[in-house]
Amino acid sequence: MSQHTAHIEEHRDDEASKLGMWLFIFTELLLFGGLFLVYSIFRMQYPVEFRECSLELSVTIGAINTVVLLFSSMTVAMSMTAIQKNDMKKALLYIGVTLFCAAIFLVNKYFEWSGKFHHGLYPGSELMTHLDRGHHLYFSLYFFMTGLHALHIIIGMTLLFVCYFKVRKNTIHSQDYVLLENSALYWHLVDLIWIFLFPLMYLIS
Amino acid sequence: MANNTTHTIEYQSLSKTLLILLFLTFVTISIASVQLGAFTLAVALLIACVKSFIVLSHFMHLKYESLLLRILVAMVFVLFALIVAITFIDYAFR
């Protein structure tokens, strides 16, 4: 940093941006951490009820979504590789595939949720309020946790959309790709949370 | 001041990582139907931890980051584990 550099506004520090993104990811981890804490307490108290409720969920849809998210995590990582190698076409392709996977995930989620809604099972519904404690807690957690996770999917998609157009406009390129790197980190975070959500929600024995 | 220090990971290595993750997912699903009693949850969580470790180190490039960042990430998980453990000191001994 020489004395003659312009004011800090125009100063670029990718290391700082990346560290900042990691710190933001820490806050997200603790945000979901609080939820996992609540989950673990209630599961300890109502193991049987949680088991019964999990049978209401389709392991197939959950498994498909897991595979889709893992795959999209790989493609977004590949888009980074492509950018670093200055291969813009491939980078665009991989970001596009990631966005497509995210869309599949959300569509699956939509069908899953609307199935529940169809059976009258949604927060505040007649059926839900008549459930006993353990069942009510499970579905409360189910809707809240997967809902918040889906919200994060949407935020991640928005970030990747921005990256897609920036790559096309060549404002993200092999010399300046920290935005893509940070968006990819965010996307992996979404995947990371799902890695825990899937066995804890769908696979209770 | 172009200071992109990120290590480039080859496509092949990424797809190998994916294969391992998919395999672990398969294991999680298949052992869920086997009755292991209390161990089922432990095994499921253990596998989830291994998977997240792989995602963190490979997909999120942590393997190639500075020691400082790796320590910070570990610290966050340790802190969370401590908070959960201490909360359970209350609930487990009521």
Place this chain on the structure above:
Amino acid sequence: MSNVSANSEYVSYLDHQGKYKGIMSWIMATDHKRIALLYMYSIMTFFIIGVVLGIMMKLEMLTPGETIMKAKMYNSVFTLHGILMIFMVVIPGLSAVFGNFFLPIHIGAKDVSFPKLNRFSWWIFVVGSIMAVLSQVLKDGPPDTGWTFYAPYSTTTSSNVIMATAAAFVLGFSSILTGLNFIVTIHQLRAPGMKFFNMPLFPWALYATAWIQLLATPVIGITLLMLIAERAFHIGFFDPALGGDPLLFQHLFWIYSHPAVYVMMLPAMGVITEIIPTFCQRQIYGYKAVAVSSLAIAGVGFLVWGHHMYTSGMSDTARWFFSLLTFIVAVPSAIKVFNWITTMYKGSIDVKPPFLYALAFIFLFIIGGTTGLLLGSVATNVQVHDTSFVVAHFHYIIFGGMGFAFFAAIHYWLPKMYGKMYDFKMANIGLVINFIGFNLLYFPQFIIGIQGMPRRYFDYPAKFQPAQLVSSIGGFILVTGLIIMIYTLVKGARKGAPAPANPWRGSTLEWQIPSPPSVENFDEEPVIKENPYDYK
């Protein structure tokens, strides 16, 4: 802006002409010093409102029974007093005002790492504050839960809890972003040659604080979101009628709110650690112990939340465990007090207002801290839980500690921030009145607390009348002192005599540059000393 180069003519950050003019040059400012002043003006505004609410409570407590308001109104007043003072004054207080202003200067940087994010933090701070104000005037009526929002009352009361919790959520976001900015700044922007252990101790304190802001605030974020979901969609988490567990709310709430106490206190301790060496012209005693104790407080502070819940029905094992940890967290705080006092030994002490405020801080903090240990041990806590003893304790810590440290900081740094000096005599008068008023206001509450006066009650038996009267009189004295202090400072900042660059003969970097600083802080490369408190 880019034509400001080395050795060009000095222009203070207050007079600098940027892209924007007039009021916009403040709202759109990315300069950490201007943002610091913005925070200070907003925080002082909320502080004054909070004080007015406090005085209203003292008027109500002047006599037994209804004095000036009804019970329901009293509930709303202490709730708003708590929300304002905690979320909008003391939590952002020192780190957002003096941290923003002096962190970059202390480490020899031109600004924080993300200036635009810094500006954004202030914006959402303002949005959150507006939401908090709205929660008071919207049609469901002001929230009456206390600032702790304990379930299940908060999930069932008809008052406007959703808006108030959403406000706390937004304010938390602002706090997170400030913390994030500071951590990255300290890691990335230290001037060449400044290692972690060459930093002054104020940045050390801010660093520890920032970690708490970053890691604890999300927990309250998710808790408040759950509370909102519970009210809005009847999702069950905390309300037993919906299958939930109210104790879990208390756990989650204090997992954040106990560390939040250290968000208030650590920068306060950092300020005192700056002031004492300067006015004693002496190297701080045990630099590394003070630096590391900040981190220790932050670390252990995460694990003691349960001492707010001893009477809640928590397991006995958890109660002794939290009690043990509480005693451990007192150790690093005591180390700091010990080091401040030892620093004074054989120093050439210059008795100026900032130093006197620092002394007042130490006195009040020792009372607050030791009564904290009383509350931290289960047996005595059960006796005084939710009495005015607790109220007295945390006001000694938060107001006597953080508040007086804020006053100390503003008396210490005002000449640097505005380039003007205030009237020492008036400042000393204000200090003495504040100190007397403060002790009269809160000390009686320790006594009646032990005798069984509950907190948050708008009525009391006649036997508490004398103590309540003394307390109320103390409140009026304190307000008089505050008025004198604020008047002196405002007059000083506006019309005071020009301040020299280094009025206190301080040794840290902010005293090497002109008062007020230029936009870029350092027009010449700063001289980094190996020891920031080198007075020989």
